[in-house]
Amino acid sequence: MDENKLLLKVEDLKVSFFTPAGEVKAVDGISYSLGYNEVMGIVGESGSGKSVEAYSIIGLLQNPGRVIGGSIEFEGENLLEYTPEQMRQFRGNKVSMIFQNPMTCLNPVYTIGNQLMEALTCHDKTISRETARKKAIEMLELVGINNAEKRMNQYPHEFSGGMRQRAMIAMALICSPKLLIADEPTTALDVTIQAQILELMKDLQRKENTSIIFITHNLGVVAEICDRVSVMYAGRIVEQGKVNDIFYNPQHPYTRRLLQSIPRLDEENDERLIPIEGTPIDLLNPPQGCNFGPRCTECMKICLRQKPPFAQVGEDHISACWLHFKDAMGKGGNA
Amino acid sequence: MSEDRKKLVEVQNLRKYFAVKGNKLFEKKYVQAVESVNLFIYKGETLGLVGESGCGKTTLGRTIIRLYEPTDGRIVYDGVPIYDKAANISVKMLPYRRKMQIIFQDPSGSLDPRMTVGEIIGEALDIHGLATSKRERTERIRHLLEEVGLNTEHANRFPHEFSGGQQQRVGIARALAVDPEFIVCDEPISALDVSIQSQVVNMLEDLQADKGLTYLFIAHDVSVVRHISDRIGVMYLGCLVELAESHELCNHPIHPYTKTLLSAVPLPDPEKSRARQRILLEGDIPSPINPPTGCRFHTRCPYATKRCRQEMPVLKEYGPGHYGACHLLEQNG
Numbered sequence: 001m002d003e004n005k006l007l008l009k010v011e012d013l014k015v016s017f018f019t020p021a022g023e024v025k026a027v028d029g030i031s032y033s034l035g036y037n038e039v040m041g042i043v044g045e046s047g048s049g050k051s052v053e054a055y056s057i058i059g060l061l062q063n064p065g066r067v068i069g070g071s072i073e074f075e076g077e078n079l080l081e082y083t084p085e086q087m088r089q090f091r092g093n094k095v096s097m098i099f100q101n102p103m104t105c106l107n108p109v110y111t112i113g114n115q116l117m118e119a120l121t122c123h124d125k126t127i128s129r130e131t132a133r134k135k136a137i138e139m140l141e142l143v144g145i146n147n148a149e150k151r152m153n154q155y156p157h158e159f160s161g162g163m164r165q166r167a168m169i170a171m172a173l174i175c176s177p178k179l180l181i182a183d184e185p186t187t188a189l190d191v192t193i194q195a196q197i198l199e200l201m202k203d204l205q206r207k208e209n210t211s212i213i214f215i216t217h218n219l220g221v222v223a224e225i226c227d228r229v230s231v232m233y234a235g236r237i238v239e240q241g242k243v244n245d246i247f248y249n250p251q252h253p254y255t256r257r258l259l260q261s262i263p264r265l266d267e268e269n270d271e272r273l274i275p276i277e278g279t280p281i282d283l284l285n286p287p288q289g290c291n292f293g294p295r296c297t298e299c300m301k302i303c304l305r306q307k308p309p310f311a312q313v314g315e316d317h318i319s320a321c322w323l324h325f326k327d328a329m330g331k332g333g334n335a
Numbered sequence: 336m337s338e339d340r341k342k343l344v345e346v347q348n349l350r351k352y353f354a355v356k357g358n359k360l361f362e363k364k365y366v367q368a369v370e371s372v373n374l375f376i377y378k379g380e381t382l383g384l385v386g387e388s389g390c391g392k393t394t395l396g397r398t399i400i401r402l403y404e405p406t407d408g409r410i411v412y413d414g415v416p417i418y419d420k421a422a423n424i425s426v427k428m429l430p431y432r433r434k435m436q437i438i439f440q441d442p443s444g445s446l447d448p449r450m451t452v453g454e455i456i457g458e459a460l461d462i463h464g465l466a467t468s469k470r471e472r473t474e475r476i477r478h479l480l481e482e483v484g485l486n487t488e489h490a491n492r493f494p495h496e497f498s499g500g501q502q503q504r505v506g507i508a509r510a511l512a513v514d515p516e517f518i519v520c521d522e523p524i525s526a527l528d529v530s531i532q533s534q535v536v537n538m539l540e541d542l543q544a545d546k547g548l549t550y551l552f553i554a555h556d557v558s559v560v561r562h563i564s565d566r567i568g569v570m571y572l573g574c575l576v577e578l579a580e581s582h583e584l585c586n587h588p589i590h591p592y593t594k595t596l597l598s599a600v601p602l603p604d605p606e607k608s609r610a611r612q613r614i615l616l617e618g619d620i621p622s623p624i625n626p627p628t629g630c631r632f633h634t635r636c637p638y639a640t641k642r643c644r645q646e647m648p649v650l651k652e653y654g655p656g657h658y659g660a661c662h663l664l665e666q667n668g
Contacts, residue, residue: 045528160619190387190555192616195599199615217529220558220601224608243605261533263562265585265600266607270562272540275533279498 006073007178007211008034008057013070015049015056024283026052026065028235034179039205039212041226041243043219047280049235050215054181057213058097059087074179093123096172100184102164106156112167113152116140119174139170144200162193169200173208181213186221198225219262223247228316231255234281234291236307241317251319254292290322298323342411343517343549344376344399349408351391351398355624366623368394370573370631371408373650376517381543381550383564383581385557385596389620391573392553393440396519399551400435401428412517433463436510440522442502446494452480452505453490459512479508484538500531504538511542517549525554536563557600561585566656569593572631573623575650579657589659592632630662638663 015027027049034040044050055061057072057079072079074094082090099105107115116136120127133152140148143166156164165185172180182201186194202225205212214226222229222243229246231239231254239252250256260274278295287293293303302322311324322329349372352365368391376382384392397403399410401418410418412435417426439445446455456476457466466472477487483504494502503523510518520539524532540563542548554560560567561581568578569592577590588594595614602608616635621627630648633639642662650660 045530162619190620191557191599191601192387192595193619194601195613196615198601199613218601219529219603220608223603223605224601247603247605258530259603261530262603263533263536263558264603265558265561265597266602266604273533273537273562275537276530277534279500279531280528 005035006033007036007038007075008213009071009073010053010057011071011073013053013056013072014068015052015061015065016068018064018066019284022284025235025286026283027056028286029070030230030232030235030237031070032230032237032240034211034213036178037205037209037211038228039214039226041222041229042213042215042232043217043222043229044232045217045280047234047283048232050232051183053232054097054183054213054215058091058095058181060091060097089123092119092177093175094177095179095181096175096177097181097183098165098168098172098185101188102161102168103156105168106164108156111153111155112140112159113137116152116167116171116174119171123175135174136170139174140167142204143167143170143173144196145170161189162196165189165193165197166200169197169204173204173210176208177210179211179213181215183215184217185214187216187218194221201225219247219259231258234283234286236291236320238292238321239317239319241314241319245314245317249314249317251313251317251324252292252321253296253298253323255319257297290320300326302329340380341378342375343378343413344551345409345411346372346374346399347409347411348373349395349398349410350406351394351403352406364624367573367626368623369398370626371647372570372573372575374568374575374578376549376551377565378516378549379543379547380565381552381563383560383567384551384553384570385555385560385567386570387555387596387620389572389623390570391623392555392570393521395570396437396521396551396553400437400517400519401431402437433513434515435517435519436513436515437519437521438503438506438510438523441526442499442506443494445506446502446509448494451491451493452485452497452508455494455505456480456490456509456512459509463513465513475512479512482511482542483508484534498531499527500534503527503535507535507538507542511546514546515548517551519551519553521553522555523552524559525556532559539563557585557596569596572620572626574631574647574660575658576632576661577657577659578650579654583654583657587657589653589657589664590661591636591638591663630660 011031012029013027014029017024017026042050056067067080113136117132120132137148145151145166186197226243229243230237233254239255250259257276261276276295281291289304289306290308293299300322308320308322310318310320313319349369351369352367355364355366357364372395386392398405405418407420416424453476456479457472460466460472466475476490480487480489485504524535552563564581567581567584569576571592577593588597595616598614618635621634627634629645630643633643648660648662650658653659653664
């Protein structure tokens with residue numbers, strides 16, 4: 001990919017939580033880049049660090065979490081060097097975020113209209129109330145809320161779950177950000193509402209040319225909306241590639257096993273699921289070698305000793321597994 | 336499937352209303368959580384129940400085993416009516432608790448934090464007097480823990496020392512302690528991680544094969560329900576709208592709501608999911624306090640007619656073992 005066309009470039013990002021029990025490496029050196037108008041999916045189980053990574057981009061990391069290494073470049077500027085004031089200007093204006101639970105993210109004591117207009121007036125002090133109101137109504141209509149005028153004066157509790165998520169999306173997009181981070185935006189919603197929201201996001205992405213980082217644990221949602229996918233496991237990206245490569249030609253054992261372990265609606269045979277045995281690792285005491293090693297059926301000796309590097313397994317398709325180096329190392333991975 | 340299979344559970348016109356406060360003083364309103372549901376469960380099968388949140392699937396599951404007292408209707412278990420409003424039958428449930436058990440959705444919320452796992456499982460044995468000596472009791476607890484894939488040493492630990500997947504295993508062990516015939520699985524895997532879900536699903540399937548259990552499997556994830564169930568019932572706003580064998584239901588749905596629901600399920604296959612045509616519904620699920628008249632789906636149904644707005648459709652058989660509740664089906668066939 002051409003370096004100049006990158007919107008976001010994350011390099012070797014490390015985020016740790018300094019808890020009384022010890023340091024938890026929630027994100028342990030991840031790198032990726034995102035082009036303009038691209039939808040990148042980040043998939044992983046709970047505790048894989050996918051949300052923490054997103055929070056550090058937008059600067060919302062809370063104590064005791066700290067970025068301890070790496071860089072986040074947005075259009076060539078390192079976000080980690082921003083002052084709090086610069087960050088405030090940046091947030092909402094250029095990057096905004098949709099959260100998993102819309103009810104906890106909307107302020108219950110202000111009307112929806114008030115909150116939408118606040119987003120506008122915060123970033124543009126010169127805008128008049130009239131224009132802000134007009135823009136807010138336009139935005140509500142854009143995300144498919146009927147009776148937008150009336151809805152402006154209502155409070156979040158008067159909205160249903162799906163409507164609240166629509167209002168959240170309207171609020172996130174009202175300043176026309178270049179990047180939208182969606183943190184499990186449909187997880188709390190029912191499937192029929194999820195379908196509505198996904199259609200809406202696809203539609204808006206085409207209209208507004210926004211890049212999206214879509215964080216989810218649902219592989220079905222990823223298949224539907226993303227162009228590229230990063231699969232995360234225990235704070236590291238294990239595989240990254242175009243959506244078709246990840247689903248039709250997965251290279252990392254974790255991705256392969258994950259795809260095998262989910263029941264599918266479109267499959268005819270009722271074969272037994274092949275689960276991933278064991279439980280996710282304890283991030284307080286991560287293994288010395290590959291994080292997935294203890295659960296991997298193809299685990300070799302080296303996997304337990306050393307973290308695997310990335311191997312280029314195809315065009316724009318990388319996977320971090322010692323198996324890809326097996327031939328180079330000789331049989332059994334005794335290197 | 337043979338017609339002479341034994342029906343373990345039969346539910347007729349089951350209703351469950353919850354009283355809520357109205358707007359005016361002394362005004363009472365009712366949440367019509369389950370409205371006239373008719374269904375039966377064959378011995379040894381898994382009946383899946385799907386629907387969106389608030390459609391009453393959990394309430395139905397709990398009402399069938401009478402954790403909630405039904406408002407109206409009739410429940411027959413193994414040929415014996417255990418509840419019949421019209422005939423004024425309402426049997427003592429304790430003997431039946433040995434036969435019907437439930438696994439709850441929230442694994443940590445359903446285990447007492449102040450009891451060890453051994454005590455939690457042992458309590459079930461004590462209530463029903465299933466262990467004659469202390470030694471037998473310990474032995475059975477150890478055996479149950481092994482059966483659900485936990486270590487025998489785990490008996491002395493407290494629930495918070497376990498991961499979500501393990502807590503759910505404890506919940507399953509507790510349900511199995513009394514050697515039940517029928518288990519209501521109320522969203523047993525929705526709180527678990529993707530990679531743990533398949534472990535629990537496989538375990539439930541193994542236990543069923545081993546012990547000849549009958550499951551009522553409630554979940555909102557259609558893919559999981561399709562995988563585990565022999566037959567599936569679809570609920571919308573308290574009503575059962577369609578019931579059929581799982582393959583039949585997924586491949587040839589007849590009710591407009593089922594069609595919508597199936598088309599909304601995301602497929603983990605980029606090309607298939609982008610190629611298919613989605614049916615999108617307008618609006619949201621109406622409130623069960625004030626449900627629409629007639630067919631409860633008519634406010635969102637693209638094919639709704641005048642009759643749908645006035646008259647509630649009843650569940651009728653349209654193919655072998657394929658039931659649907661829709662006026663349009665009647666007109667077509």
